[in-house]
Amino acid sequence: MRIAVVGTGYVGLVTGACFAEVGNHVTCLDIDQVKIAQLQQGKLPFFEPGLEEKVLQNRQAGRLKFTTDPKEAMKEVDCLFLAVPTPPKEDGSADLSYLEKAVHTLRPLIPENALVVLKSTAPVGTTRSLAKLLSPLAVVCNPEFLKQGNAVADFCRPDRILIGADCLIAANRLKDLYAPFSMNHNRILTMDPESAEMAKYASNAMLATRISFMNDLSRLCESTGADVTKVRLAMGADQRIGYHFLYAGAGYGGSCFPKDVNALRAMALAYGFDMPLLKAVEEINQRQKQLLGEKIRAHFAPHGGVDGKTIGILGLAFKPDTDDMRSASSLPLIHTLVEEGATLRLYDPVAMTRAKTLLHQEPSLIWCANEEEVAQDADALVLVTEWKQFRFLDFPKLLQAMKGTAFFDGRNQYPIEEMVKFGFTYIGIGRGTSPLHLENMENSSGTATRIHR
Ligand SMILES: NC(=O)c1ccc[n+]([C@@H]2O[C@H](COP(=O)([O-])OP(=O)(O)OC[C@H]3O[C@@H](n4cnc5c(N)ncnc54)[C@H](O)[C@@H]3O)[C@@H](O)[C@H]2O)c1
Incomplete structure (x- = not known):
């Protein structure tokens, strides 16, 4: 043909x-x-x-x-x-x-x-x-x-x-x-065409809803001492729920989820009624994209604030295995931190060129060639995009290169216990830790446990 x-x-x-x-x-x-x-x-x-x-x-x-x-x-x-x-x-x-x-x-x-x-x-x-x-x-x-x-x-x-x-x-x-x-x-x-057109929007909206549900839940997990990554495992084991798209993190991006959630709601509004669930899905996502910035701000508040700090960002694309920066969660974070006076060291395996065109010649942005360069003299590291190559980092080497010890895991990729053992001050998303669990960890590792919410 x-x-x-x-x-x-x-x-x-x-x-x-x-x-x-x-x-x-x-x-x-x-x-x-x-x-x-x-x-x-x-x-x-x-x-x-x-x-x-x-x-x-x-x-x-x-x-x-x-x-x-x-x-x-x-x-x-x-x-x-x-x-x-x-x-x-x-x-x-x-x-x-x-x-x-x-x-x-x-x-x-x-x-x-x-x-x-x-x-x-x-x-x-x-x-x-x-x-x-x-x-x-x-x-x-x-x-x-x-x-x-x-x-x-x-x-x-x-x-x-x-x-x-x-x-x-x-x-x-x-x-x-x-x-x-x-x-x-x-x-x-x-x-029929109507059902097919609707099915596309409905599928994306459902996936976005699952993400926003977990992100919303992650806040409650943090406040109550539950760990959302463990809650996910228990939820996913139920075959009616399944494991996919139950990850709390730094919010969803890309060209499809945000636009399709809003377009579906706009379709309903055009027919004279609202879909409040979709409104909440989008609002939760917007809020979630601010969360890493808030956590970084809170962490550095007792140490003179974000101003003058050096922060390493791992991952810029809206998700792994793409160079697409459309609605990427890295962008609002970068803008916030730059506005507050931080110097940022940035690295993404493939999205650097695209990111550079979007972020222009901002003098407080330092473009790095790899993870080790990102860590150089950094007060904190932030994982924003969960590229596979970031899964098995040489953490002792990174920590040695850093000035500080804070690690903000925006995608809950790393076991808390291991990160603490390496010596990081680990801050995840929705990874509350019950006091008893903390105590046990301290006893078994013999080191001071540093987990911050
Ligand atoms: N990106 C995804 O993952 C994905 C997945 C499923 C569905 N979709 C949908 O597919 C559609 C395309 O998405 P995309 O991500 O490929 O977009 P894109 O922006 O990557 O590509 C669209 C291309 O269309 C070109 N274009 C615009 N007007 C044109 C015209 N009059 N004649 C010829 N070319 C023209 C643009 O120059 C651009 O190269 C959207 O409706 C999107 O919602 C996207």
Whole structure:
């Protein structure tokens, strides 16, 4: 099949490369000339594990092309995927202007038998509106569920492939295209467009709700002496609950959860009612993004405050295995600490370039090449993004390089007992420790226990 993917971002490029991999001829179209020029030279515009080799191989095999020319992309195309952004408007609702502009440009160029597939996350009713606008072309929706950082694997072995269509023939055309990704067992769910569109928002909102629930609970854990990481294990063992997405931390970020939670609520408001749960999910997340800053402020309050302190930040991207900085929890933290007079030593395995463009030439930011450099003369270290390589750090070496002993674990990655044994003053999220447990630890380790809430 000849496929065009409109929008060559995290979703579009993965979609294009994976469809090319199974033998289709794919043209990726974008309005961003720099991005397309980079791709034409075999350079990826962002980091996504496993994507580079797929893009390069398929480009070399002549199955994957990149263009800014809509005519070239639409030439003899059988199927086109719309994967343009649907960012939030000020009121939280989805901004469909990218989609509208793309459709306006492409409408006269789309061959009459082509299937139009809406892959962008868009409010309920969008597929039907597009179908009216593009009539008599067949339009179906196919919301994407890939996760940045694992996008190629998610696309090739998805939990489900969702097709929202009224027309069986159109749905079957898309099913055929997805057949190579649904070999081992049927992963394709077909339903009406409204339900498919809603399912995408509902899934992201549910995941965000679980995170905010745990973050909210973590505050109570801290106050009561419970440890949220242990509470999670007990909760997750219940098969009705499961272990996934029960992590307390520094809040969720990225381009999807915040925008989709708000867009779902905006959809409800447009129908005349509120969804207070979603409002709380978002408010808890906003509050959580301030929490590390508050903990750092409280820790240094008796020692002259944050002003003049050096703080090392481990991880900048909104999550591991991506260089995406959109709504990253590191950003509000960095801004707060800089405003309060701290010098920050920063390191992320892949997001440094993107972070530098966002944070400009702030003189109090020192860009480091690795974890050891981050620790140099630092009064405190803060883990913000839980990259795998941060899991097994050489803690004695880091501590030796540091001026202070504080370690703020924004993702609850480390066992408290071990961190205390190393000599850190450990501050996690929601890791209250009962007085009896503290006493036992002191007795068994023979060292002073330093755990701060
Ligand atoms: N990023 C994710 O993890 C993810 C996962 C599932 C769904 N989604 C949804 O997929 C959609 C795309 O997200 P993304 O993260 O890939 O966005 P992105 O910002 O990474 O990429 C979008 C691309 O579309 C291009 N574009 C904008 N207008 C265009 C036009 N008229 N013609 C051609 N190209 C155009 C932009 O230049 C950009 O390169 C959004 O609706 C998002 O909610 C994203």
